[in-house]
Amino acid sequence: MIILKLPEEVQHWALNTKRRGQRIAFVPTMGALHEGHLSLLREGRRLGDKLAMSIFVNPLQFGPAEDFEKYPRDEPGDLKKAQTCGVDVIFAPSAKDIYPGGFQTAVAVQQLSMPLCGAGRPGHFQGVATVVLKLFNIVQPDIALFGEKDYQQLKVIQKMVRDLNLPIQIKPMPIVREKDGLAMSSRNTHLSPEERKAALAIPTALQKAKGLATAGETDPKTILNAVVATLTESKKIAIDYVSLCDPETLEELKVLQRPALLAIACFVGKTRLIDNCLLK
Amino acid sequence: MIILKLPEEVQHWALNTKRRGQRIAFVPTMGALHEGHLSLLREGRRLGDKLAMSIFVNPLQFGPAEDFEKYPRDEPGDLKKAQTCGVDVIFAPSAKDIYPGGFQTAVAVQQLSMPLCGAGRPGHFQGVATVVLKLFNIVQPDIALFGEKDYQQLKVIQKMVRDLNLPIQIKPMPIVREKDGLAMSSRNTHLSPEERKAALAIPTALQKAKGLATAGETDPKTILNAVVATLTESKKIAIDYVSLCDPETLEELKVLQRPALLAIACFVGKTRLIDNCLLK
Numbered sequence: 001m002i003i004l005k006l007p008e009e010v011q012h013w014a015l016n017t018k019r020r021g022q023r024i025a026f027v028p029t030m031g032a033l034h035e036g037h038l039s040l041l042r043e044g045r046r047l048g049d050k051l052a053m054s055i056f057v058n059p060l061q062f063g064p065a066e067d068f069e070k071y072p073r074d075e076p077g078d079l080k081k082a083q084t085c086g087v088d089v090i091f092a093p094s095a096k097d098i099y100p101g102g103f104q105t106a107v108a109v110q111q112l113s114m115p116l117c118g119a120g121r122p123g124h125f126q127g128v129a130t131v132v133l134k135l136f137n138i139v140q141p142d143i144a145l146f147g148e149k150d151y152q153q154l155k156v157i158q159k160m161v162r163d164l165n166l167p168i169q170i171k172p173m174p175i176v177r178e179k180d181g182l183a184m185s186s187r188n189t190h191l192s193p194e195e196r197k198a199a200l201a202i203p204t205a206l207q208k209a210k211g212l213a214t215a216g217e218t219d220p221k222t223i224l225n226a227v228v229a230t231l232t233e234s235k236k237i238a239i240d241y242v243s244l245c246d247p248e249t250l251e252e253l254k255v256l257q258r259p260a261l262l263a264i265a266c267f268v269g270k271t272r273l274i275d276n277c278l279l280k
Numbered sequence: 281m282i283i284l285k286l287p288e289e290v291q292h293w294a295l296n297t298k299r300r301g302q303r304i305a306f307v308p309t310m311g312a313l314h315e316g317h318l319s320l321l322r323e324g325r326r327l328g329d330k331l332a333m334s335i336f337v338n339p340l341q342f343g344p345a346e347d348f349e350k351y352p353r354d355e356p357g358d359l360k361k362a363q364t365c366g367v368d369v370i371f372a373p374s375a376k377d378i379y380p381g382g383f384q385t386a387v388a389v390q391q392l393s394m395p396l397c398g399a400g401r402p403g404h405f406q407g408v409a410t411v412v413l414k415l416f417n418i419v420q421p422d423i424a425l426f427g428e429k430d431y432q433q434l435k436v437i438q439k440m441v442r443d444l445n446l447p448i449q450i451k452p453m454p455i456v457r458e459k460d461g462l463a464m465s466s467r468n469t470h471l472s473p474e475e476r477k478a479a480l481a482i483p484t485a486l487q488k489a490k491g492l493a494t495a496g497e498t499d500p501k502t503i504l505n506a507v508v509a510t511l512t513e514s515k516k517i518a519i520d521y522v523s524l525c526d527p528e529t530l531e532e533l534k535v536l537q538r539p540a541l542l543a544i545a546c547f548v549g550k551t552r553l554i555d556n557c558l559l560k
Binding site: 007011015018019021103104105106107108109110111112129133134137138140159160163164165166167 | 287291295298299301382383384385386387388389390391392409413414417418420439440443444445446447
C-alpha cells in the first residue's frame with residue numbers, strides 16, 4: 001500500500017495504471033473509517049484491478065457553524081483498516097493542495113441539492129460535487145463506490161456523472177448497521193452513552209414506517225406522523241427533517257407511490273445523524 | 281474522417297484510442313469555420329495522434345436576447361474544411377443529446393467569469409465552462425486548442441482545467457486576422473459592406489494603443505481614451521467595453537504594468553465583435 005499526498009503523484013499513478021489496461025476502483029472517504037467504509041473497500045477490491053481510497057475532510061462541504069474542526073480524524077487507524085482491505089493507493093492530500101490560492105471553480109447539481117440536507121446545509125452539496133469531481137479527475141476511477149446512508153449525496157454524484165458524461169460507474173452500497181440497528185457513522189463516536197441509546201429511535205422509526213407501508217398504509221401523513229412520534233419520544237432528539245420523497249428526484253410525495261424514500265436527519269445532542277430506507 | 285452524433289459513440293472511440301496509447305488533440309468549435317479555426321486544427325493535427333473536432337452551437341452560452349438562432353451555421357462547408365485539415369473524428373451532437381431532460385449540473389469559474397464579456401453576458405461563461413467540461417469528458421483529449429480572440433474564454437477554461445485537476449494541456453493559439461487586420465470571426469459574415477469597413481476601427485484602435493505603450497505611455501486613461509476615440513469615429517460602432525486589465529486575473533489596471541491585456545467588445549450594427557492584444 002502506498003500513501004500519496006500530492007494530486008499530481010496520484011494522477012500520474014492513475015494514468016499509468018489505466019495505460020496498462022487496468023481498472024481502478026475508488027472509495028472517497030473523510031477518514032474515521034468504520035464497517036460501512038470497509039464494506040465499500042472490500043467490494044472495490046473485488047471490482048478493480050487496483051483499489052484507491054482517499055482520506056480528505058473537505059472544508060468546502062462544511063458550513064461555518066458546522067463540525068469541520070471536530071469531525072473525527074484517525075489516520076493511523078484508517079491506514080491499518082485500509083491495508084486489511086487490500087487498498088493499493090491511499091490519497092491523503094492537504095487542503096491547500098486541493099484548494100490552492102485562487103481556486104474558484106464550483107460544480108453544482110442544482111435541483112437535487114435543494115431539498116433534505118441541502119435545505120439546512122446550503123452549499124453542502126456544491127462542496128461535495130466539487131471535491132468529488134476533483135477526486136475523480138485525480139484518481140481516474142473506472143468505478144467509484146458510495147454508501148446509501150448518504151443517499152442524497154449518492155444521487156447528486158450519480159446525476160453529476162451522467163450530466164457531465166464522466167466515464168465512471170457509480171456503485172451504491174447498502175447501509176451497514178450496528179447490531180442494534182443504528183446506521184454506522186463516523187459521527188457516532190461523538191455520542192454519549194445516553195445519546196447513543198436515544199439515537200436508536202432513528203432505526204426504530206424507520207422500522208415502524210416499513211411496518212405501516214407493508215400493512216398497506218398509503219397516506220404519507222400517517223407514516224410521517226408515526227416517524228415523528230417515535231423520534232420525539234426522546235428529549236435528546238431534535239428533528240431536522242423527516243421526508244417521504246421520490247427516490248430519484250427527492251421531491252416530496254403527496255401520495256405514497258412505491259418505492260418511496262423515507263429520509264431522516266436529526267440532532268442527537270449536538271451530533272447530527274442521518275438515516276433512510278426505501279418503502280416498497 | 282468519421283462523423284459521430286452520439287456522446288457515447290465518441291467516448292467509446294476516445295477511450296479505445298487512449299487504451300492504444302494514442303494522444304488525442306481536440307478543437308471544440310461552434311462551426312462556421314474560418315482560418316482561425318483551421319489554424320487550431322492544423323496545430324492539433326501536428327500535436328495529436330488523433331485529431332477530434334466538435335461542432336456544437338451551445339444554447340447554454342447564449343442569453344435570451346442573443347443571437348443563438350442567427351449564429352452562422354454551415355455544416356457541409358465545415359466538414360470539407362475539417363477534412364482538408366486531417367480531422368479524424370467530427371463530433372456534431374444535437375442539443376438534446378448534450379442536455380437531455382432533467383439536466384441540472386452547472387460548472388462556474390467564478391471570479392474570471394465576472395468582468396469583460398461576463399458583465400454584459402451573465403451566465404455566458406457558466407454555459408461555456410459546462411459544455412467544454414462535458415466535451416472534454418466525452419472526447420478525452422490530451423491536448424485542447426483555443427484561440428486567443430476569445431481571451432476570457434481561454435482564461436476561464438485554463439482555470440477550470442487547473443481547478444478541477446483535468447489531465448489536459450490547453451494550447452492557446454494566436455488570433456488570425458484578415459489582410460486588413462480585422463480579427464477572423466464567424467460573426468463577420470453578418471456585417472454589411474459598410475459595417476465591415478467600420479469594423480476596421482477595432483484593430484486600428486488596438487494598433488494605436490500598442491503605439492502609445494511602445495512610446496512609453498503608462499497611464500491607462502490616456503490609452504483607453506485613444507482607443508475609445510478611434511472606435512467612436514464611426515457612428516456604426518457602439519462600445520460594449522474597453523478594458524486594460526491584468527492578463528491572468530482580468531482585473532482592471534490602475535497603473536499600466538506589463539504585460540497588460542487590452543480587450544475590446546463592441547457592436548458594429550447589430551453584430552457583437554471582440555478583439556484584444558497584449559501591451560508589452
